[in-house]
Amino acid sequence: MATPRSAAADSDDLPVLLSPSELRTARDEFQQFLMEYRFGMQEIETKIAILRDEFLQLHDYNPIEHVSSRVKSPDSLVDKIRRREISQDFASVREHITDIAGVRITCSFVTDAYRLFDLLAAQDDITVLHVKDYIAEPKANGYKSLHAILQVPVFLSTGRIDVPVEVQFRTIAMDFWASLEHKIYYKYDRRVPAELLDDLKDAADTAAELDTRMERLHREIRGSGEIRGSGEVRGAVEESDAPRPARPPILRHAPVLDA
Structure with missing residues (x-):
């Protein structure tokens, strides 16, 4: 990644700026670097779209509510590089x-989040690098989501490259809470008053309770079952003939990172 050069000019130690051709080269290299990640993101999006279409066409239940994606902007990436030195x-x-x-x-229910993780992780060309299960172990502020770094191959004219993509799995309630939390932290420049933090934690607990109640209602409609913890259901009748691989512990896929 090209950066401005420094050199002594006369007796003063002044920075020497990149020439126009060097700036163009640096720009092109940076754009190509981000392009590879955009292609990796599109590969994951294609896999999700295929699963969603299969559920819609062949089964009577679709666990995917909606999907969003992004590649970090150059400014955001440079800021993170500087912060982490x-x-x-x-x-x-x-x-x-x-x-x-x-x-x-974004999924309808907690069990859907784990199911979709399993379906992606089971694909031959996907490598699970890291997992952070904030559903099983929420952050102190109440944040819940399943984060996975999935490595996917991208085939360019120059050959294959393996690209890591962060994939987050969460319910509608988790997504609503996270969106509100982000807006509050942005408004207060991350210096959120203590009473608001307490309210956010209470709201997270309420969202988690809503997830549990709605999933229980869903299963009562489609079949009997008792919900036990994050992503685990005991005595439940399958809601459809949709493919549902046996869910191994996440540790079999990849190391679970500490929060």
Whole structure:
């Protein structure tokens, strides 16, 4: 990743700016770097779209409510490189920043979040690098979501590259809470008053209770079952003939990182 050069000019130690051709080269390299992550993101989006179409066409239940995606902007990426004091070369950025490309899958219920993770993780060309299960172990402020870094191959004219993409799985209630929390933190520049933090935590608990109650109602309509914890259901009747692989512990897929 090209950065401005420094050199002594006369007796003063002044920075020497990049020439126009060097600036164009740096711009092109940076755009190509981000392009690779955009392609990786699109590969994940295609896999999700295929699963969603299959559920819609062949089964009577679709666990995917909506999908959003983004590639970090150059400004956002540069800010993160500086905050984390990462060496400003592409190899170091690839190694230390794994959320340059991101996809968020919003599901109806908690069990759907785990099911979709399993369906993606089971695909032969997907490698699960890391998992943070904030559904099973929420953050202190109440944040809940399942985060996974999935590595997917992208085939360019120059050959294959493996691109990490952060995929978040959450319910509608979790997504609503996270959106509100983000707006509050932005409004207060991350210095949120203590009473608001308490209210946010209470709201997170309410959202979690809503998830549990709505999933219980859903299963009462489609079949009997008792919900036990995050993503685990005992004695439940399958809601459809949709493919549902046996869910191994996440630890079998990848190391679960501490929050």
